[in-house]
Amino acid sequence: MTTIASTQVQDSPEILVQESNKIVVGNGGVASSITLPGTAVATNQLDVSDVPEDLFTGKGTPIASTVLDDASLTSYATESGTQTLISIESASAASEYRFPLSLPSEATAIVESDGSVSVHDQGGGLIGKYLSPWAVDAKGAKVGTTFSLQGNTLIQTVKFNATTAFPVIADPQWWQTALSITAGAATGTAVAAAIAGVSTGVGVIIGGCVTGALNSMWDGSDFWGGFRGCLLGAALGAVGRVATSVVKNSLKGFGIGV
Structure with missing residues (x-):
């Protein structure tokens, strides 16, 4: 070939x-x-x-x-x-x-x-x-x-x-699917860098929530609903509210609108 x-x-x-x-x-x-x-x-x-x-x-x-x-x-x-x-x-x-x-x-x-x-x-x-x-x-x-x-x-x-x-x-x-993993990891890193007091470990959790929400979004589910539900399950609801704009801007860099 x-x-x-x-x-x-x-x-x-x-x-x-x-x-x-x-x-x-x-x-x-x-x-x-x-x-x-x-x-x-x-x-x-x-x-x-x-x-x-x-x-x-x-x-x-x-x-x-x-x-x-x-x-x-x-x-x-x-x-x-x-x-x-x-x-x-x-x-x-x-x-x-x-x-x-x-x-x-x-x-x-x-x-x-x-x-x-x-x-x-x-x-x-x-x-x-x-x-x-x-x-x-x-x-x-x-x-x-x-x-x-x-x-x-x-x-x-x-x-x-x-x-x-x-x-x-x-x-x-x-x-x-590899895109959602890449985008999720990059977004979690961006959140940890942008928000004072957010550790790398919390950034990893947020990145995992982004990955899961992206996969659900392409299955027809609401991204933000899945993302916030994941953060609440990880007891990170307040961080998630602060991180919303960072997540949105990070995903735009991958051509993903949410």
Whole structure:
């Protein structure tokens, strides 16, 4: 397998592009990949001006592109993995996009109730997930879309019709759990440095609460509810109230809004 390119956003997993359309994301010896459907082409910057800012999290220039009839796909590195934008040009384009996955040994993928697809190791630990899918038309209006699995193939179905404003943009976005661990540790250190009287040990506890709340957030739970509940359980409620602004600003450095 020939590696075409590699990239890494600061503090993110390493990303390799193989055979022009296979994107491998690795961190700490755990690697998974997604293969883009279609014919590989030279990467082009996709016009994302009609995509709401909170939906597009790609960083820098594209890392891989493919084309199909009346559709194209463009992948970007993100702080936590990758995001692939599907640009659907007309009602005659395919409504199903099939992405072969290569998962770590003995890992399993599951479609969750919120529409996301989580990947778990043999012991049930969360490796990462494809976040709940979205699709918007050229006017920024939501278009129905869902994930399904057929073996180790991720299928994104986009429910457009002849009256939809094209192009429609949709995405599968991979989030690797290592980001929450990195962000949690960094945030705990920042809190200990910023607040007088907070020890390194307390910072570690706060960092653990951040990590757990981030994991819950990507499962659809409220970050602050989980974070404060964790602090109360550790008898650190007052510290948590003081630390809120530090936590928020630290996570912004990772591109995480809470």
